[in-house]
Structures are given as C-alpha cells and as structure tokens.
Amino acid sequence: MHTTHTRRRFATALCALVALLVPLTASTAHAQEKRLKSWGNNRSGQLGDGTWTDFRTTATTVLGLTSAEVVKIVAGGGGAATGHGLALLTDRTVQSWGANGSGQLGDGSVFSHNAPGQVVNLSNATDIAAGGWHSLALLADQTVVAWGRNDHGQLGNGTNADSSVPVRVEGLNKVVAIAAGLNHSLALREDGTVWAWGNDANGQLGDGSSASRNVPAPVTGLTGVTRIAAGCNHNLALVGPPGSGSGDVLKAWGYNAAGQLGDNSTVSRHTPVETWGTWPGGVSRIAAGCNHSIAVTGSDNRLAEWGQNTSGQLGDGTLDNRTTPVPVPGLTGVELVAGGREHTMALLGDNTVRSWGNNNSGQLSNGTTTNSSTPVTSLTALTGVDKIAAPVGGDFSLAN
Template sequence: MRPKRAAARKAIAAIEEPTTNGVTAAPAKAAPKKAAATKKAPAAAKSTTTKTAAKTKAVTKPATKKTAAPKTTAAKKEPATKPAKKPAAKANTAVKRKATEEPEVKNAKRSKSESAEAEVGGAVKAPTKARKIAQPKAKKPRVKGPAINSAPTAPLNVYVFGEGSAGELGLGSAKGQIEVKRPRLNPLLDADKVGVVSAAVGGMHTAVLTKNNEIKTWGVNDQGALGRDTNWDGFRYWRQPTRIYPTNVDMTGLEDLIFTQVACTDSATFALTDEGQVYGWGTFRSNEGIFGFDPTTLIQPRPTLIPSLKKITKLATGANHVLALSSTGAVWAWGSGQQNQLGRRVLERFIKNALVPTKVGVPSKMVNVGCGSYHSFAIHENGDVYAWGLNSFGETGVPADVEEGGESDVHQATVVEALRPFGKIVCIEGGAHHTIAVTDRGELLGWGRLDGYQLGLDIKSLPKESIVYDASNNPRILKVPTQIPGIDAVACSAGSDHGIAVSKEGKAYAWGFSTTYQTGLGTDEDVEVATWIDNTAVRGKKLVWSGCGGQFSVLAGLAEPQTNGLTNGVH
C-alpha cells in the first residue's frame, strides 16, 4: 500500500502547486506526465486524496480554493468562510479530467481569457462582455436640424367674445364669462407675463404659442384636443366655469423643441417646429363619430410626432382635416375625407388610409394653403388658386351644377378661374359652406352660401345673375367671388356661418350668424354687412389677427402701438 500511497501523494502534490497573484501556476502542463500512473489506480487516488485533504485542511485551504479557478470560482470570489471540503472535491474532479484528458469546453474558453489576463500580472476578472452589460448606456442627444421656420416675437393682447359655457373663452373664474357680448381682454394671457405670439381656434377650443415657447390650451377636451389631463374634476373636458384656465400642454420629453405655429381642427391640435416637424394630439371625427388620430390610434391624448411629415412650413385646418405645405411647395393632406377635402378618393374598406398624410395632386411650387370646414385651397407662386372638396354651395369657387342639387363636390385640385382677375391671394379661409379671402391689394372677397349673411355683403346690391335662388325665390348662393367694400384688409377668418376681417389700420369687422354674440357686436341678431367691432377694450388698439370658433371668436392685437400695418407673422 505504501508505493500506491506515495504515488497518490505525488499526484496531489502536482496539483497543489503554489500560486502567484491568486492564479494557479500552469497546472495543465503537469497533468500529462502523471497520466499513466494515475490512470492505473483511480480508486486509490480518490481514497487517498480525501484523507490527505482532511489532514492538510489548514495548509491547503487558500491553494485549493484558487485551484478551482478554471470553474470560475475565482471570478465569483466566494467568501473565505466557506468550508474547504467543497474546493477539495472540485480539485479531485479536476484531477480526473486532466488525467483522462477530457476538459470541459466552456472551462477551456474561460481559462484562455483568464490566462491572458494572468500574463499581464492581474487577478482573474469578470468577462469584458459582462462589464459592458452592467454599464448603463448614455442617452444620445437629439440631433437638431437646420431651422426653416421662425415664430413671431411681438407679444399680443388677446380679446375674446361669444359663448363661453364650456370654457371656450379661457377667462377662468371671471364673472360673466358664459356669454360675452363684446370683446373682452383676457387677463390670464397678459402680454408682459405670458406673451402670446401666435394663436389658433378650433370648434370649441383654442391654442396659443407664447414668447417662452409654451403652448397653452383651453376649452373642450372630450377627445384630447387640449393635449393634457383634465380628468381631475371628473369630466372629459372642463365644464365648470370656475375651473377653466389657459394651461400648458403636456410636452414632457419634448422640451428641446422650438415651436413656430399652432393649428386647430374641431377635436385636434397641431404644432409646427422650426425644423419643419409636425406634432399633434386629439382626434378626427367623421360622419359616424370619432374617426381616429392615425390608423392605429383612436384618441391621442399627448403630443406625438407625425414622422412622415418633414420640412413643413405652414399648416391649415378644416373641421376634421389638415393641410401641410412643405418647403418644396408640395401639399400634404390627412384626416376625414368624406367630402373629398383631401383631394383623393379613399375606398371604404381602406378608410383608415385617410389618416395617413398623403401628397395632394397639385403642381409643385405652392406657396400657401387654406381650408374651409370641408373644402381646401392651395395657392401657386404664379397666383393661381387650386380648390377641392365639398362644393354644394359653390364654396370652392369652381362652377358646379348647384341649382339642380346633384353631385357637386370637386374631387381633385382644380384652378379657380374666377379669382384670376383679382390680386394674388394672401389669406383664404372657409366656413361650413362659404369662403372669404384677402388679396395682396387689400381686397376682401366672399363667395358661397349667403342666406345667413355669411359673406358680409348687401345682398340686394348683388347682380341677380351671380346668385342662385331657392324654391321660394330667396337668395341662397353667390356663385362668383365678390369684393366686400369699404375694408382694406390684411387678414380674415371664418366660422361655420360668420366671418371677421382685420384691416390694415388695425380694426376688426364682423358679420353673419350672431345668436351667441360671436360677432362681438353686442347683438344676437344676424349681421348682414361687415361692421366695425368697436368698444372700449379694442378701441385704439392695433389688431393684427382674428379667429372664429363654432360659437365664439378671438382677436389679437399688438401690446404696443405699431404703424407698419403688418400682421406680425401671426398665423
């Protein structure tokens, strides 16, 4: 038994070599020389090894623990208080594998990397891959593109009037805000403290852009048009007059963007950035109800990027559709297209495709766009105006058989020949069934439906050949664009059945349906001809912009007197 025991001790000694820097000094090279003797007496070696390990427990504890490094015990750095028997058993297993020359593949790979680290005198480290995974990746900063748009800079005073029962006027807890008969300065939008520089009006909500690059909204939020949470009072929108305030849109994560324009449909809001990107929130509605924000989203409660739109320079909105003008002069349209306001047919089985921005079939080099509730316009650099959409009252300006009550919609972009005798159109907007426009010569034009005084014209003075009469021989439609006299205009806006124009001298004129005082003239009777809006709030002020909602209106004027007659870039 002594020769065999001596051979076993030599085998153990070959494994239990001294270590350097916590790494076993090349144990793999000694194993082949002892292979023959160890192979003949495996059982004896196993028995003797166990006894020897027990006798030399105190001496071999550090060495046997480090010997297990090929099994990654060194990398894991087990506590020193762990019993020595487990490392001894692992060492014995290692002896058997080396003796039979059958090392594990995964151990071989690990020992290769560990040996490489040992050559430079370092302790065995965790694999490099594990260290990379443990390190958090830094968020890449957004790469800002070139600016192609700029926001107006002059602060504006905001005046409101009309129906305010759903918070459309944004007067907060002010008394008498349910029905405001004449323009009232909104004190919550102080020109010095808030500094509104641009505004837009939807059917029952309003959005403004401030000098500090904030977007504030107020009014109805039942389909997310305000871009923020208003559920705190138990309503989908702010009904309570004492709880309606112009408040910031939730732009979390988008703080580094610079906005240059806001635009509103009946149930959605859109914002344009200086780089030409478009963000939006809310939803579109169709004849059947809520249609959706995009093909996969019914209601978008927070601002989101519309990724397919790039290098956009202007937005125009109807009741439930949007036009976007690009820097190359192309026009994109999306939203509800049931009245052909998108300039393309959308099959019923692919109806959601209408929610995808798609190019309109107009020539390149368009320089401006405008919308009615259900019809659209694009203006070419040569002055031609293209129109498409609903035309049941001749609101596109394209001749149609409106007298017979047949199909009259304009399915594709068509030049409005009747506008060529006038100056170049610089502003064009439409209501439900009428349109008004301003030329670069200051001409204020109107056409379409007029039986509710939507055009601000003295109907009795109009040529009969220009009018379509109903069955009772009452004037119903003005077929051709006609100038509204007495106003040197620079801007205009249209509600469903009323309109407002702003003159070069900074005065506002209103006409049309006035049941909820949306004309600002202090009367609930319809106003036939364009009439100057004059009261103490706006008298002597330089008004530069107007916006018409469904049952209310908004005016904006320079906080300091200006004499250049320009609109200060207000959209």
C-alpha cells in the same frame, strides 16, 4: 416740541401713504397691460375668461396671457356651443382652453377648462392650428405633432385612437405651414406640395378617392403652393407667390354643396379645381370658414368671398349662396382675415376689426345678437390689434 411732534406724525403718515401707493401703482400698471380678448359662445369655456357664461356680445379677457407673450392665436370648434382656443407663446410653448372631451387641449386629460393651461410635452412649436376637435403644432425641426380626436385618422399617427397629449404625425418633414379642418388636417411642405390626412368623405384629402387616411398623403397634382387654408370639409391652396399679380391661381377641393370651391358649381371635388377669378393685383391671403371661402386681393387689399351665405357671412348685403367669388363692398386695407362657422372677421390696416354673418352668440362683438350681412365694427376693447382668429366650426372669436 409740539411742532417737532407734528412734523414726525406727518412724516410717518407720508411714508405710510407712499407704501400704499407703490403697490397700487404697480397693480394698476399690470391691470392695464394689453391682454388677449375673446367674445361669442362660451358654453365650453372657449372664451378662456374663467367663467362658463353662456355668451358674450362684447370682448372679455382671456385669463393669464399678456398680448406681448402671444405670437399666434387660433380657434377650433365643431358646433355652435363647442370650441377651444390655442395660443403660441414667445417661449415656443402652447396654451389651450375650452372644450376637451377628445383631448384637444393636449393637457393629458379630457376635462374642459375655462382658463388657459399648458399643452404638455411641447416646448419648440413655431406654428399652431385647430380643427373641430383636434389640434396641430408645427415644430422647429419642421415636423408636425397633433392631439385630440382621431376617429378619422386626423392626428396622422397611423392609428384611430384619440390622444390627449401631442403625438408625432408620421412621415412628414420640411413642413412650412399647417391647417386643420373639422376632421382632417393639411401640411404645406417647403417644396410646394400639400399633404392631407383624416376624413375624406367629401374628397377633402384631394387624392381622388373617398377613403380616409390616418397617415399623410400628397394632394394630387398640386405643386408650387404658397398658402393653404382648411374649411370644415373643403380646402384652399394659393399657387404662386402671394400678391404676385393677376397670374395668381387659387385651387380648391372637397365639399361644395354651397359653392365654397368657387368653381361655379355645387359638385364636390376629390381633386383640386381652379376657383374662378382673375384676381387683379393678386391674392395675398386666403382663409376658410365652415362652408365659405375668403381671399384678400389687389394692391388695396380688398376681400372676395364665396360659398354659404345663409347668415350673411359673405358680407355682400345678401343671404344668397355664391358659387363664384363676390366682393365685400366698401372694405379695403384688409391685413388679416378669419372664417368661423357662419361668420367672418377682418383686421384692417388701422388695427380695428370688422365682422359679419351669424351673431346668435355675440360672435360679431357689436353688443347685439343680431346677424349682419355687411361688416360691423367689433368692440374688441383693444388698441393696436394685430392678430385675430375664428373657429372653423364654432361661434366665438379671438383678438390680440
């Protein structure tokens, strides 16, 4: 009897232990799921980690989003302490978080939130973009919607009234790519033309004037475009197939005080001009920070940069502005690139991230707040990174 009683007690204890271990194991597996990461300034909740912590010098986790469900990430912002993030999900909905004073989160309110929430009335998005205080989405029918600040007509709906929910951009169809600057927007149509709307004070609409527009208009003399990128107040366009060879042409227009157009001048341009460069091996990708520009070139995917360099965001070891492209020394195998207000990010072929430039808010994610004029390794807390994002006018970073 004593032996039987002991065995029963052991079996009961074992069942209880198993009951405890099963949920613990499931919870542990869930906790180890790959998650979207963020770092840098967080004063507007733009890191999406559920806090308002001033800044993070290494990666924190964006709440509620697993990497597997995230198709694309973008970041917006119009100042060091402002910013918002967007994530396009596999179900074609969009999540948003961060600053929302102009309705740029698209949730029907103007209240900022420090964790992701869903953009309303949006269920068929295929691409996203984020500007200073506004956001864009490309839909499956190749039309575009926008939400947020609209004081310069950057929503493209024929008004100058802000909208906290997505509104249709007028007169656009057959769109294949979108981009957003500080207060203007771009769309690339499948016929290779580029259309622009919003603020035009520095010629960033490329129509030869300085008149802002609240509906899209074509950029003058630009055809055969395959890639677009928008900085704070300037734009880039790649003419010809990406990486096609030394015949690639890169065009730029808009604000140019720091040389970000790359035409060996500091004169702003109201229509596109050619960026200086022979591009051996071609240009495969382009990106723009606030006042600097970036191109991935050659068969070994090197980086060239030009424009503002006051924080070392050109990565060439100096703080000198450049009016023509200069190489980032020692960096090859670049798969993706992103530009922030005064920092740059690159995703390498080994799925690690390098960053350089301004680091006052920890946006380089190397555990310090020290600027770097050469690339440093970002501590992403991730293996197998395949997406990165930085805000055109902000000081934080995203990786997935």
